[in-house]
Amino acid sequence: MPDDRPLIILRPAPQERDRIFAPDTLARLHREFEVVDLDTDLSDAALLAALPRAFAVVGQPDLPADRLAAAPALRAIVNVEGNFFPNIDYPTAFAQGIRVLGCGSAYSQAVAEYALGLALDAARGISREDHAARSGREKYVSESNVGAILLRGADVGVIGFGNLGRSLHALLAPFHTNVRVYDPWLPPAVLTDAGVLPSSLEETLSRSTFVFVFATATPESAHLLDAAKLALLPDGARLILVSRAAVVDYDALLAELTAGRIVAGIDVWPVEPIPADSPFRALDTVILSGHRAGGIEQAFHTIGEMVCDDLELMKAGLPPVRLQAAAPELVGRYRNRPVG
Amino acid sequence: MPDDRPLIILRPAPQERDRIFAPDTLARLHREFEVVDLDTDLSDAALLAALPRAFAVVGQPDLPADRLAAAPALRAIVNVEGNFFPNIDYPTAFAQGIRVLGCGSAYSQAVAEYALGLALDAARGISREDHAARSGREKYVSESNVGAILLRGADVGVIGFGNLGRSLHALLAPFHTNVRVYDPWLPPAVLTDAGVLPSSLEETLSRSTFVFVFATATPESAHLLDAAKLALLPDGARLILVSRAAVVDYDALLAELTAGRIVAGIDVWPVEPIPADSPFRALDTVILSGHRAGGIEQAFHTIGEMVCDDLELMKAGLPPVRLQAAAPELVGRYRNRPVG
Amino acid sequence: MPDDRPLIILRPAPQERDRIFAPDTLARLHREFEVVDLDTDLSDAALLAALPRAFAVVGQPDLPADRLAAAPALRAIVNVEGNFFPNIDYPTAFAQGIRVLGCGSAYSQAVAEYALGLALDAARGISREDHAARSGREKYVSESNVGAILLRGADVGVIGFGNLGRSLHALLAPFHTNVRVYDPWLPPAVLTDAGVLPSSLEETLSRSTFVFVFATATPESAHLLDAAKLALLPDGARLILVSRAAVVDYDALLAELTAGRIVAGIDVWPVEPIPADSPFRALDTVILSGHRAGGIEQAFHTIGEMVCDDLELMKAGLPPVRLQAAAPELVGRYRNRPVG
Amino acid sequence: MPDDRPLIILRPAPQERDRIFAPDTLARLHREFEVVDLDTDLSDAALLAALPRAFAVVGQPDLPADRLAAAPALRAIVNVEGNFFPNIDYPTAFAQGIRVLGCGSAYSQAVAEYALGLALDAARGISREDHAARSGREKYVSESNVGAILLRGADVGVIGFGNLGRSLHALLAPFHTNVRVYDPWLPPAVLTDAGVLPSSLEETLSRSTFVFVFATATPESAHLLDAAKLALLPDGARLILVSRAAVVDYDALLAELTAGRIVAGIDVWPVEPIPADSPFRALDTVILSGHRAGGIEQAFHTIGEMVCDDLELMKAGLPPVRLQAAAPELVGRYRNRPVG
Structure with missing residues (x-):
């Protein structure tokens, strides 16, 4: 029987999978989705192989226009670092109806x-x-x-x-x-x-x-x-x-x-x-104080829960409610350094 | 012309007058009341001389039954240290209708x-x-x-x-x-x-x-x-x-x-x-931390303002509302050390 | 075996006992106290007979100086109507160390x-x-x-x-x-x-x-x-x-x-x-609207609970905390009509 | 000198211009934008004539794909009725990067x-x-x-x-x-x-x-x-x-x-x-009650203020923050009757 669960590419680097997904949250993600886990595999090959069927990408891999073109089923790109970077061709993503989501509020x-x-x-x-x-x-x-x-x-x-x-x-x-x-x-x-x-x-x-x-x-x-x-x-x-x-x-x-x-x-x-x-x-x-204000375990685990919650909503045909949508007007402006 | 303002005995030791009364609050106290200032005079003589006409005592002098008997006009004793001590004959004070008030909430x-x-x-x-x-x-x-x-x-x-x-x-x-x-x-x-x-x-x-x-x-x-x-x-x-x-x-x-x-x-x-x-x-x-939680300038000055506010209300025939009344049941129980 | 529970005179008229005491609250009052129930007996005789041993009076009977003199054990008079009336010789009550308490906050x-x-x-x-x-x-x-x-x-x-x-x-x-x-x-x-x-x-x-x-x-x-x-x-x-x-x-x-x-x-x-x-x-x-703002069942039952709570505290040697003490300065001023 | 302010088509029917724009808000809109006021002109001709240069449409006119194609400068469509209707070809609008905004929160x-x-x-x-x-x-x-x-x-x-x-x-x-x-x-x-x-x-x-x-x-x-x-x-x-x-x-x-x-x-x-x-x-x-919960003057005027605030932000290259973006997943689902 084919797996009819939506496919998620999980490539959180430089975040780490186990820092943002507590064990039960990760289990839940695997239950609801087919997960291609690229936590340690940062190769282009693995990413490119999974893109054609991908429903969502969780992480910050480079996604220029040609890669987006190769991802017709893609509905969401979830940045799990806290800031948006120029890793995505945003206008193309928006034109394809892909939601670009961030976890900053975590x-x-x-x-x-x-x-x-x-x-x-x-x-x-x-x-x-x-x-x-x-x-x-x-x-x-x-x-x-x-x-x-x-x-x-x-x-x-x-x-x-x-x-x-x-x-x-x-x-x-x-x-x-x-x-x-x-x-x-x-x-x-x-x-x-x-x-x-x-x-x-x-x-x-x-x-x-x-x-x-x-x-x-x-x-x-x-x-x-x-x-x-x-x-x-x-x-x-x-x-x-x-x-x-x-x-x-x-x-x-x-x-x-x-x-x-x-x-x-x-x-x-x-x-x-x-x-x-x-x-x-x-x-x-x-x-x-050494850049310690945000990076505590509860905040990191909240990211994983937000990702699960919103991807499940999208799977059910509903809009995400916890992650924040990237504003087309702002994605090019940020100069923040990553938390992490 | 005789001074018809009520008389207040101000003997705050071991508190200090100028710590609890900001200059404008002290001026206000002097405007509304005749003040016998015993900030530095801790002699019995000065206290005893003022008691017969006293409307209020602000401070913690010893007030056993005989001294209370000598103070027929006394309506209020205001402790300005934060805790009640056995310096007063409380039952006698209560029987005379004297309000015993504390500033702990400051x-x-x-x-x-x-x-x-x-x-x-x-x-x-x-x-x-x-x-x-x-x-x-x-x-x-x-x-x-x-x-x-x-x-x-x-x-x-x-x-x-x-x-x-x-x-x-x-x-x-x-x-x-x-x-x-x-x-x-x-x-x-x-x-x-x-x-x-x-x-x-x-x-x-x-x-x-x-x-x-x-x-x-x-x-x-x-x-x-x-x-x-x-x-x-x-x-x-x-x-x-x-x-x-x-x-x-x-x-x-x-x-x-x-x-x-x-x-x-x-x-x-x-x-x-x-x-x-x-x-x-x-x-x-x-x-x-060295016993620093309460003793800041704003708290001390609040004491002076509470004293002024409540004594003015009592002068006008109204009950005090800022200082807290000593509970007869509790005045004998406290073993707190003074804040000071 | 003699009853060593403190005695309470319950004469709430024109309030009604069962309006202010829910059944379980009344049972609790009877468990903690010896209750002389004068809900329907408004005779002077019954009141006078109970006063000498009374720890508290719950209600608004006339309590002039001579009756207070006949109540040496009296510690509390609880008005259950919401306003203080000239039914008590307040100065005498205060001089005897009797707490006069009201239920207005209910x-x-x-x-x-x-x-x-x-x-x-x-x-x-x-x-x-x-x-x-x-x-x-x-x-x-x-x-x-x-x-x-x-x-x-x-x-x-x-x-x-x-x-x-x-x-x-x-x-x-x-x-x-x-x-x-x-x-x-x-x-x-x-x-x-x-x-x-x-x-x-x-x-x-x-x-x-x-x-x-x-x-x-x-x-x-x-x-x-x-x-x-x-x-x-x-x-x-x-x-x-x-x-x-x-x-x-x-x-x-x-x-x-x-x-x-x-x-x-x-x-x-x-x-x-x-x-x-x-x-x-x-x-x-x-x-x-016909004088309906306060008189609902939950408010009335709160009165009974406040009475129980505070009389139990006083029985244990602690000050009351729910009922409000009558201010000597104000008891003579009120002209309110009873709620009831 | 040509008018270089962005052009707004104002066709609020069945809302009314003067109900949602208080006079000073309307003046502000005219100051910041070139306004084509179609409050009373519901003709296709007027709408079609203005679309090619339109930066925003405020109202609920029919905007099927061909009309959107004729509006290359369009950045925002603001529904001022409180609900989204099938008057817009939403997928086409989203693909063009047009923000579809609603005023429900007003x-x-x-x-x-x-x-x-x-x-x-x-x-x-x-x-x-x-x-x-x-x-x-x-x-x-x-x-x-x-x-x-x-x-x-x-x-x-x-x-x-x-x-x-x-x-x-x-x-x-x-x-x-x-x-x-x-x-x-x-x-x-x-x-x-x-x-x-x-x-x-x-x-x-x-x-x-x-x-x-x-x-x-x-x-x-x-x-x-x-x-x-x-x-x-x-x-x-x-x-x-x-x-x-x-x-x-x-x-x-x-x-x-x-x-x-x-x-x-x-x-x-x-x-x-x-x-x-x-x-x-x-x-x-x-x-x-006759459908009166929302439709008061302060709510209506808030709509006008939200429209002004957000269109001014968009004019300045910033994302809107007061109106709510239509969710692609939900725009087809609503069956609400208009308020108004």
Whole structure:
């Protein structure tokens, strides 16, 4: 009896199959689909052999126009890295009615919780005092709390109101903060509907005690936060950088932190690993973090579940609802580095 | 012209006047009341001289029955330390219709935010990795996130559902956690109305990934969390201790942390400062903190504002609404150390 | 063997025992306490015979000083009608350390849900169109929606921010309304902490599209909303009156409604039943309701549960937490009519 | 100087231009675009003349393949009625990279508020008692509240979790309800992420005291709620029907309501207007409503604003964010009648 289940090409590299598919999720994928598993076989031959019957490709292989032409049954290409790259001939894919889907939202909760953790740490000096205690220099009660502030009722700025910004905003609800958002891709009504104040970048920076940066790296956003913009931050501001290093001038940031004018929690860096002799490593005004905000097991496993859920919906003739469709207008713009 | 404003005795020691009254709040107090300022004069003579005309005492001076008898106009005694002590003859005060008021709730938001910060840190290793980066040992992305977990959707236990527990619970709302509460002073309906599950101590410990301890120190709660109770915590649990050291057996806690079975954020200690040779100082499974959760400037200034607001209401013949009335049943029970 | 359970006098009139105690709650009360049931025996003799051993009185019998003197074991008097009356010698009770407790909060959720229902009805004409359809006069779609407005994003005024106002405010949260509150018994910080704007009565009326009246009837609040105040309401305002008739000038209100300038949902009336020939009965601009906002079975049964919970706590030496303590400053002021 | 603004064909029939575009929104549209206004000119000639240069079509004109072929610059077709009809050759449109967008979400808040209003009315008998009072038959307090229930803590069922279901769910948050959802187009994780219980239709009906019907009319959902399904509702259930009449067997519903077994708020009808002799008109167990849930001015004006916002984004090379893209899988399925 022929296998009439739709065929899926699974070639997640540089993601790893077992990181994104928990065992039961992988079993489910195999139950619902015929899976051509190319987790370790990155050869063109294997990919090309499977394309003619493929219903979906899960991964980031090169798919120029001629390969798409060889895949008449293809309905979905699922990027499992978190960002869209120029690996696909997008116009051709869209013209063929192929859905190009991304898993970026799988990381949102992890990043938002981490960003809030960094903000509370920056507000209260948690890691600073923990570090001090390890060499017997900790202070107590009021003496340890000079400059400590509440998040409740604070002015908060959010730069970028996509998945990450929205997830962080949801966590702020019980703090009764006053949130300004700068996002040049959204009309004001989307922001006011969400309960935040649409603002310019300048106003967002100059009027916020806490600033969260979630900007996508594009040619336009390179060094969006340069020395002049960072200088707008009020004294004592807390700056939380979890995405993307390219949008900040780190030399200017170092100057502000060295002067003790602001405090920052930094998870993304222009060069990773952070150079051994980086002056950031010695500052008391920074929380150092190695690109850790999103990549936790629960986030990775969510990707596998999203893939299963949406491919099963498509198999049943329904639209996907968990993965996010690539916007034709944006697929050429991103300059993000892969998470992973 | 005689001063017909009610007289207030201000003797906040061991609190300090200027820590709890911001300049404008103090000016407001002086505008509405005749203030006998005993911030630095702790003599009996000054206190006794002012008592006969006193409308309110702000502070913790000794007020046995004979002194209360000498204060026929006294309507309120406001404790500004956060805990009630045996400095007052409470039955006599209550019989005289004197309101005994406390300011404990002024610290709630600061403690709740700090507790959440410790929890997110314990969940994700923020201070651990910051500390590692300062000696060039930090890890990146997935490698740094072994054991990292989300707060979202987690099982959470709260021990003690007074001001602190409720304030923390409010902050958890957007995380969609499943909250169990152990509080032997509350009937189940109060907890179910608040949207949490009333639970035994055992169930709270054994079924929660995050446990927050906000228990008041009483004779009954001494070493409430002993070795047997701590052993109930699931592997990988995160324990957040912000109040009170007396309720935990720290030797048993040290054993669990040394074994790497759980992770803890600890703000209160049986002896403060933490002894220089304390083995806690070297553990990677603990976030070290020196009794810093509540004592920040905004909390202290809130006390002064609460005092002004409520004394003004009482002056106008209305009941106080911000400070909390001492419960006759409980004033004799507390064994808390002062925050200060 | 003598009964060593504390004795409770149950004399709820004009409430009824079986209305406030569901069978299992009543059984629980009998299990924990010795109950002298005076549900139908309103004689002085029965009351006086039980007082000397009474731990608590549940109900509103007259308790002047001499009767209180005859009740040395009395710890609590629980009013089960919703308002405090001059049936007790309050100063004597307080001096004896007797807690005087009320059950008003038991009605809060029922009243808040009803008030929201009236507001949505007034906003959208639900009962008006239902009534029209019963005589074949209903309209459809846009034609039926002239003047219909959203609650979302609206300016809302709340007069009185006690149990009722707070419960209503909680229900408004997802509507992202802009709430102004007038409450002369509360300092501004209590209101700003709750996320509402402290306002004068004039501003609350003139700037709100929806106005909810929850004012307690006192000598000061009589006809608080007179013709001049009602004239401040913007055209098309929705006025929701669920408590108390005494605070509104109904002649002035009738004039506004007859003119079609505002719409009202009215649950309380200066005379109940509403006179047969009341002109209110014929107006399309009013939703007519017969003092029904609070008195539903779930609210009544909550009273019984609150009584049981709190008396059991007091029996165990703990303070009550569900019933509300009478404020000495306020017990003499209320002029409310009983719910019942 | 040639007009280099993109050209928009505005042919909203059977919608009306001035109902969806407030004056300032229309002015804004004219400022940003060259507008060919066919509000009253429904001729083919006018449409065909404008198509070759059209950037967007706002409305529901017939757009078969040959007309799309004649519109090489077309980037967007915006349906402003709320439902997708077979007026477009969808596959051809998608293959040309044309976005087909709908405005359904503009009605969500209005429908959700109305549905909540109906539910509170059904729970408490607001319109029933208002109607009674108009003929002097109203009852008071407890006597009027037989069968009245709280929404707080209730079991709630939601059938269909699209825009409407989600908007209603948001309004339920402060009621602490227990929500079950039946939606065969969504995987369980979408529902659990939203904080509701994924359920079968049978469980949703049999375990819910309040049931909200938001099901889209498709061939599969015709008479989804037939006699057998309605019989699953618990005694005293409240059924809120705001979308779509086709999914319910109204004869079976009439039988349940006549028997007094359930109470319903009904806004959609198999035949509108409701026949003059419909037995529904005389029932006390129903709230009668003439397809009024969504069509209010604020909802209509939101459509115009969404159109402006998204076409401006597309003009700037960005993806639309307010209107919803038609799913290729679903455009052929809908059987909804137009709102309007």
